[in-house]
Amino acid sequence: MNIPGFTAGVSIEEDQDANSKGDASARHRISVPRFLSEEVGLGDVISRITSAVGVTPCDGCRRRAQTLNSWVSFYPRR
Numbered sequence: 048m049n050i051p052g053f054t055a056g057v058s059i060e061e062d063q064d065a066n067s068k069g070d071a072s073a074r075h076r077i078s079v080p081r082f083l084s085e086e087v088g089l090g091d092v093i094s095r096i097t098s099a100v101g102v103t104p105c106d107g108c109r110r111r112a113q114t115l116n117s118w119v120s121f122y123p124r125r
Contacts, residue, residue, distance in 0.1 A: 074119070075119045076120050081123075083121055088117075089119040094112045
């Protein structure tokens with residue numbers, strides 16, 4: 048899978064379990080070099096950024112974060 052503008056040393060893997068079931072909401076795992084010490088979801092990343100700038104999360108924000116976490120996660124490159 049190619050994502051425009053996202054090519055600098057990043058690899059994307061899709062979960063085999065989700066793809067074998069034919070699930071339309073397959074989870075993508077993106078390897079990020081030297082930035083992370085553990086796997087983190089996209090929703091968590093966005094929540095941390097918005098909290099850092101002073102935005103208070105609501106229930107909709109939490110649901111959105113859970114959904115984004117189930118779609119995309121970032122993990123450290125070994």
